[in-house]
Amino acid sequence: MPLYYTEDQAMLADSVTGFMADEGGIKKQLRHWRDIGCKDGFGHALWKQFAEMGLTGMLAAEEDGGLAMGHVEAGIVLAEIGRNLTPSPFLTTAVMGVTALSGASADLRGRWLPGVIAGESVLAVAVDEGAKHRPERIACRAERAGNGFRLTGKKDFVVQGASADALIVAARTSGSDSDADGVTLFAVPRDAAGITHHSVRLVDSAMASHVTLDGVELDGDCVIGDVDGGRALLGKVLSAGRIGAAAEQTGVAAGAFGMTTTYLKTRKQFGKLIGEFQALQHRAAHLYSEIEIAEAVVLKAQQLLDGGSERAELMVSAAKAKAARVCNLAVREGVQMHGGVGMTDEYDIGLYMKRERALTEFMGDANYHAERVAQLSGY
Amino acid sequence: MSDLEAFRAEIRAWIEANCPAEMRAPVQGEDDVCWGGRNFVFKNAAQKAWLDACVAKGYTVADWPKAYGGAGLTAPEAKIWREECARAGARPPLSSFGIWMLGPALLKFGTEEQKVHYLGQIARGEVRWCQGYSEPGSGSDLVSLQTFGEDKGDHWVVNGQKIWTSYADKADWIFCLVRTDKANTYQGISFLLFDMTTPGVTTKPIKLISGSSPFCETFFDNVVVPKAQIVGQLNRGWDVAKYLLGHEREMISGAGDGGQTSAIGSVLKRNGLDDPMLRAELAQFDIDALSFAAMGEKFLDEIKVGKAHPAQPNMMKYAGTELNKRRHELLMTAGGSTALEWDSEETRGGAPSRAWLRTKANSIEGGTSEVMLNVVAKRILELPGA
Numbered sequence A: 001m002p003l004y005y006t007e008d009q010a011m012l013a014d015s016v017t018g019f020m021a022d023e024g025g026i027k028k029q030l031r032h033w034r035d036i037g038c039k040d041g042f043g044h045a046l047w048k049q050f051a052e053m054g055l056t057g058m059l060a061a062e063e064d065g066g067l068a069m070g071h072v073e074a075g076i077v078l079a080e081i082g083r084n085l086t087p088s089p090f091l092t093t094a095v096m097g098v099t100a101l102s103g104a105s106a107d108l109r110g111r112w113l114p115g116v117i118a119g120e121s122v123l124a125v126a127v128d129e130g131a132k133h134r135p136e137r138i139a140c141r142a143e144r145a146g147n148g149f150r151l152t153g154k155k156d157f158v159v160q161g162a163s164a165d166a167l168i169v170a171a172r173t174s175g176s177d178s179d180a181d182g183v184t185l186f187a188v189p190r191d192a193a194g195i196t197h198h199s200v201r202l203v204d205s206a207m208a209s210h211v212t213l214d215g216v217e218l219d220g221d222c223v224i225g226d227v228d229g230g231r232a233l234l235g236k237v238l239s240a241g242r243i244g245a246a247a248e249q250t251g252v253a254a255g256a257f258g259m260t261t262t263y264l265k266t267r268k269q270f271g272k273l274i275g276e277f278q279a280l281q282h283r284a285a286h287l288y289s290e291i292e293i294a295e296a297v298v299l300k301a302q303q304l305l306d307g308g309s310e311r312a313e314l315m316v317s318a319a320k321a322k323a324a325r326v327c328n329l330a331v332r333e334g335v336q337m338h339g340g341v342g343m344t345d346e347y348d349i350g351l352y353m354k355r356e357r358a359l360t361e362f363m364g365d366a367n368y369h370a371e372r373v374a375q376l377s378g379y
Numbered sequence B: 001m002s003d004l005e006a007f008r009a010e011i012r013a014w015i016e017a018n019c020p021a022e023m024r025a026p027v028q029g030e031d032d033v034c035w036g037g038r039n040f041v042f043k044n045a046a047q048k049a050w051l052d053a054c055v056a057k058g059y060t061v062a063d064w065p066k067a068y069g070g071a072g073l074t075a076p077e078a079k080i081w082r083e084e085c086a087r088a089g090a091r092p093p094l095s096s097f098g099i100w101m102l103g104p105a106l107l108k109f110g111t112e113e114q115k116v117h118y119l120g121q122i123a124r125g126e127v128r129w130c131q132g133y134s135e136p137g138s139g140s141d142l143v144s145l146q147t148f149g150e151d152k153g154d155h156w157v158v159n160g161q162k163i164w165t166s167y168a169d170k171a172d173w174i175f176c177l178v179r180t181d182k183a184n185t186y187q188g189i190s191f192l193l194f195d196m197t198t199p200g201v202t203t204k205p206i207k208l209i210s211g212s213s214p215f216c217e218t219f220f221d222n223v224v225v226p227k228a229q230i231v232g233q234l235n236r237g238w239d240v241a242k243y244l245l246g247h248e249r250e251m252i253s254g255a256g257d258g259g260q261t262s263a264i265g266s267v268l269k270r271n272g273l274d275d276p277m278l279r280a281e282l283a284q285f286d287i288d289a290l291s292f293a294a295m296g297e298k299f300l301d302e303i304k305v306g307k308a309h310p311a312q313p314n315m316m317k318y319a320g321t322e323l324n325k326r327r328h329e330l331l332m333t334a335g336g337s338t339a340l341e342w343d344s345e346e347t348r349g350g351a352p353s354r355a356w357l358r359t360k361a362n363s364i365e366g367g368t369s370e371v372m373l374n375v376v377a378k379r380i381l382e383l384p385g386a
Ligand SMILES: Cc1cc2nc3c(=O)[nH]c(=O)nc-3n(C[C@H](O)[C@H](O)[C@H](O)COP(=O)(O)OP(=O)(O)OC[C@H]3O[C@@H](n4cnc5c(N)ncnc54)[C@H](O)[C@@H]3O)c2cc1C
Pocket: A267, A268, A269, A270, A274, A277, A279, A280, A336, A337, A338, A339, A340, A341, A343
């Protein structure tokens, strides 16, 4: 398979790019919701528009009313979300949440997917238990209770947690905290008794919550997939989230880079456009090269993931790490090359810097994925 | 089975049947490469057998047309050929400046007669070419070159000096940039081909920091070049030269090479991996190497269908050579004091340190990294004054 978009994918990219530039732009979405102190951190009307565009059900199976597309297609949407810094529940809901539910019973899928596909519901994923992403260790417990389970524990960095209609929770049903087996995924409805959200605004003005599960009683039919056998499905959810975040990062990098090269062509100092200075030209050219490479490895990982390749895991981690480093470079260079105005809230370049930080942390930072690349390579 | 799957099976079986075991081991340095040419001495029977088998099928230049000695493979077929060779660990049957550089330029700018004649010789490994671009006063600023060809009716008389001419002492022919109009800088250069045994051509090897002397000073003293041996139009050689440089840069970048820039952590099972800092550095490198391999694949796929930016080979060369230099720094670190040995048997005559030193030229030859960044800034980013 060639490593570029198929005709269908290129058409999708065209329409998504136009739609997002019109509807998802920084002023219309990010600044608007931020400045009014929106509790959700994103706009529900846009989520509804995503549904009308057919984006919410991209990854859902056709029998569930979805489009059965893959990570390449989801990545197209995420790159535009990144370029426009659009606050959106797309990644947690339509990518990670839907991937989790793909392993659920027909009943459970029927309970949650129609709302997602209609752009009426939102999902959040509760995996992390601490300030760093360490999904190998899951301490949150789910004990059998009657026909169902009782969940007890804490989850952190649950992005859009408080606005979610359901949380996808990874909990331990047997074994000790660091065992690979004994993990089960649950779809926990927002109104289940015993859940508390301590909702916080992040640096990029997205909302995330620290979730406390205090003896949350769930029916057995909230279990996604097999009891104790959730690790593989969790792996799929994490891969989807990681490659999705990486795709969004390439969009953030490209957005910041575009803004910066435009600035280099307009700002004058020393009687010249600052883009005439070779010191800046070389850094810009290096950054271009890095962004191209990050986009290539992200696309490669998406294709491998969609094709079920055994190398997919390795390439997903390589892509997440590479995209993180490149995006970080793009926003740092962006702010620096803007000089003083880059430090102001009025200019958008600083907003890219904030989103980059949040995305890098989400689903494992560059160091986490470098470690994973080493392990998956056998050293 | 789709046509391409059938093709893959066919190629796999053919490689299995025709590629000798010795030709499935990694190439050990430049003198282990099959360069071809009039005076080439094969290292062993396997090297010759592999070349002969590939020549017979056109696989030395798999995607060139059959009429010019290739196999006429389509882009997806050529990709399968590359992938299957990589899978089997099969070496390129033939490596040459003819294949990487002159061939593509002739395919675009050559006359039908030139194509049949020169491309066929290249495909069969009969003639080895060298590149006469750089001069003592014209390196990065190549267009300032001074070697002059005086018009004598049916031929030119060429005088001047080239430098850094790789394998000039081993090559049979040279493709050479010669000024044919002193009044015009860009539009005063012609792209000439001539035999290195022509009277008046002399070469003097230059020793590299790696200890070997693969390149030379090349002198032209009243060298007669017939008018038929020009590629493209008179005084329009710069267009040919630039086009060729794109292919040279693509080749040096290691795109699609799969070896030069590949991940290294997993091959260093023993050495250095007890050092957590080095292990971390290797992991960072591997991320970049895996990423660049994807970039190489994407670039080659895109270039085949005209999707790549025409100046993209400059970006590829910059990124690929900087990566390869880093790779060898890490290999030296992982090798420790063993890697310092200059001529011991254990190191096959200092292979690690010599290879490490050789890579330093990667970001100089074919246009320096700084020049690559200049070109990207100008042609891709369209920055002012670049
Ligand atoms: C937080 C903050 C506090 C400040 N406080 C004060 C203060 O109290 N008083 C005061 O007077 N000023 C203050 N400044 C202004 C500060 O000194 C300027 O921002 C700084 O000198 C850069 O100028 P500029 O912002 O116009 O950027 P520009 O000069 O427009 O630079 C933009 C980019 O171009 C690059 N560039 C410019 N020229 C060249 C060149 N020749 N070669 C290569 N690259 C070049 C710069 O390095 C930069 O990356 C403050 C700035 C900040 C951010």
